[in-house]
Amino acid sequence: MLGFAQIFASRLVKAAVILIAIVVMNFFLVHAAPGDPAMVMAGEAGAADEKFVAQLREQFGLDRPILEQLGTYVGKVVQGDLGFSYRQQRPVWDILAERLPATLVLTLTAFLLALALGVALGTLAAVTVGTWADSAITVVALLAYATPIYWIGLMLSLLFSIQLGWLPAFGYETVGAGYTGLAHVADVGKHLILPVITLALFYMASYARLTRASMLEVRGLDFIKTAKAKGLSQGRIVTRHVLRNAILPVITVAGIQAGQLVGGSILIETVFAWPGIGRLAFEAVLQRDYQVLLGIFLVTSIMVILFNILTDILYGLVDPRIQVSQ
Amino acid sequence: MSLSELTRIPTETAAMTTTPLLDVRGLSIALPPGADRPLAVDNLTFTLNPDEILCVVGESGSGKSMTAHAMMGLLPAPHVRVAGGSLLFKGKDVLTMPEAEQRSLRGGRIAMVFQEPMTALNPLMRVGRQIGESLREHTDLPAPARRARVVELLAQVGLPNPAELAEAYPFRLSGGQRQRVMIAMALACQPDILIADEPTTALDVTTQKQILDLIRSIQAERHMGMMFITHDFGVVAEIAHRVAVMRHGKLVEYGPASDVLNRPQHPYTRQLIASVPHYIEHRDDHTKAGAPLLVADKVRKVFHVGGGLFKASKEVVAGDDLSLTIHPGETVGLVGESGSGKSTLGRSIVGLIKPDSGRILFQGTDLLALDRKGFRPYRRAVQMVFQDPYASLNPRHRVGDIVAQGPVAFGEDRGKALARARELLAMVGLDGSAADRYPHEFSGGQRQRIGIARALAMEPKLLVADEPVSALDVSVQGQVLELLDDIRKRLNLAMLFITHDLRVAAQVCDTIAVMRRGRIVELGTAREVFTNPRDAYTRSLLDAIPGKSWHIPEDLQAKMGSGVAGAH
């Protein structure tokens, strides 16, 4: 297992490098923006009071050489100091930490659901290729590909909450109900259904298409011929030989698309008033609260890196070759 | 021996001949509409008896694999299907059996070994399990017994540490080892029939010999009926009891091996046998006149593969201490198995790779000491013919342009270059309209002719030919070799001919250098190397040539050099 540990270690180093690059990018974004960096950090010009702006200048040494400023900034971020939101009068990290769990629940559930359902539907389409089931899955995937996720969210809530009244249209829990224990979990779960489905739909379509294409390709490979020549049943060939090989590119793409999925949570949380980081991003945009926005940028990037490590582990579990090559 | 025993033997033999293991009657297999012919296999009839090896011989597209695929249910349905006839296994038609019964035959009574060992195993499953799957499907053995049987099978096919190997994934095994695993898998349920579809084509010659020996001994031990599909008459001579020759889906000749090999009747069989590369004394030893055209002196090249943040890269010595000379008009063969580094020197001479040390002197100038600009004039003098006729021509350019591009890059007028290109295309045996067409309109052999014309357009003094015929069918191979020989003579070209096939080298080379693991182990005239090899490895290579004890019938020998054959 030395190989796996090595890969994991190199993966962590890579992640650290990427993180530092993002912090540096954050810094230059603030400096490249039109206007005084202190004003940019404080929010919309004129909204912040003089004292706060002066304090920012002092804190980040904005009159010093730019490289020194960069050093100060990186040092602060490494210590977990993501700045101070003037709008909310609280440290940015505190605001983010409070919102993080809701977003993690949403994105992780959606990611795993999309992967599981996508692979299942793609497999179904591949084994029934050319039949109505295959066509139906293809059409649904095509539509899901073409529809903006926030609009799907609106339409689902129009149908299931406003018209049918089956599910709550927004929020994390029923306000004022005071549920505890299992009842609370069930309540949150009920609120989770629509946002998760909305967020997962696009990726599910994407993975279903990919699984289908990949399975059709693997089906034509030589070792499937070998399996057939052994007299194995169709079911065993699909589960033991085709699927496992076909799933590898799906995992790779899932890792690459993790960034999009995390980004998509901004839209979903906005539509469903889900009190996570995405919703916070929307509020920050409205209030021009750039400190918070840049903090979100950093935190969501870390989430993507974690998702990537997750997919790497998945890949390593499926493919034994990874331990020596790469 | 008692009388009853004596009388029993002939009756049994008689019974065998009356009910063959496999009886193919009037089999036809249809191709989808729009294919180059309607039937892949056309009214094919033959039988396979227990305890015999039947070789089915043909070139690509002859339909030789289709019968086997039909038997194993591997035809790519619904595009390709059986259109008529029957496939009787022990008297019962496989084609009309219910699917479940067919499946129990496959891998159980009839097993198959494929051509490409590198891709025929599932990369994500331990090899032991892949063999065990067969047992699981066709026997009632409990899991521990299956595991024991797998280890036993792996030992039988001559693999070292079978217990350990059963737990390995395919990527850890070499091509030869994988092919042994495939054979073990096929033998798992003690089949009556073993079908081997070009099982040694993808292997090096010494590995090929080992696998052929293994297949032959296993067949003899178990008295299986074996259908061995191949394109190589050397291999046929090595193992066949009976031979069936196919062309364009039809059976053209069928009979005992000794008849077909030594007294071939059908013109196609005769043509195939005549084009089998063989050692012939095609000219006297080359007399090295004057100064050498090219001298390679202690050339060394190391490749660094893999490597990353936490892993040192692996060093692969592709060439070490490579020294040889090429005189004007001389053909030097560089022979070696895959991974021997035989392409390294050729690629270094034409400037595609840069060696780490050593000198390559062309008419006294060290090419390796030159910078890009200094090297440029020498590009014209040294040209290359590539291996893969399908990859070596840009699919989007007209053939005339492909040939003319080089001279144009050296400042020649485009019109003149194109006119010259037409002349050259005629010289390599293509007609005048070829220049205006695109590569995909030509066959493999014709494309290789275009590649030769492209090299000649530069008016080179030295031609580096890197496996120029290994991707071609045997009959086409002969024609391209003849063309190269003819041109070499007419233009007094020197040639470095790189090949894995000793038989081909024997046919065209004056001097032969044998390479192994990046080093030249033997260097001498073709005659010396073939008649009196000094190095043990050269001897093992020569020993591994399939069918070496078979002599091509006199009347089919030495057709080489009897004029340029038409382009195919």
Add this chain to the structure above:
Amino acid sequence: MMKSEFWRAFARNKGAVLGLVILAAIVFLAAFASFLFPNDPWDMATAPFQPPLSEDALLGSDMLGRDIAAGIAHGARVSLLIGLTSTAAALAIGVTLGALAGFHGGRVDDAIMRFTELFQTIPNFVLAVVLVAIFTPSLTTIVLAIAIVSWPPLARLARAEFLSLRTREFVQAAITTGQSNTTIILRQILPNSLSPIIVSASLMVATAILLESSLSFLGLGDPNAMSWGYMIGAARTVIRQAWWMSVFPGLAIVLTVLALNLVGEGLNDALNPKLARSRG
């Protein structure tokens, strides 16, 4: 490839033909928006909250009495414009970087691929939001932001193509016959790597339109340009009372993106016939 052959392969895909028809209709709508709806789409055209099929507003009006149909027609312009220009910009960045990495290999390749990986790790929509918010929303910043977050897949694709073509024998033959690097890149490699790039680019136009609409939905659209995403974003709070304000612009997006995806698949079938066949 012959032109007629291309069209025959394209037309064999019925979905692609349908996509092309829809796309033609949308281009027509965008081109003649000012002619069909001469009034400024931001102006009040009728009473607020008019349902569809009202006298002055075929698709209804919004909470400020603006004509939804006019908004959709003018929004088509913005969508197509941003989709095309940002794809062109992403192509310029991605293909250049990918080609450099693939052709030169080694350290150049390493450096470029690390850079690409960085951009692929960053959640692209979040970066787009940050960029547009900080540099203030306008058509230019939106186009640039979309291009900056969209180029990595194109770079990877171009790199893969160049990497594999570089080792192909016809390119090596071009080297041995003394052709210059520029000739080799432009005449030997690029034409052979173009079809997958064209297909990805056509799909990227669709993605860019989705991205633009998402930005506008969050209020990060160009404040002077009417866009579909903005219309949905503005109407979402009144969806309970007035479904049409969000439904019609949404349908416009779905149709446009669907049409582009269908055309992209048709191009794929026509340009990569082997792949299309293996897709079964």
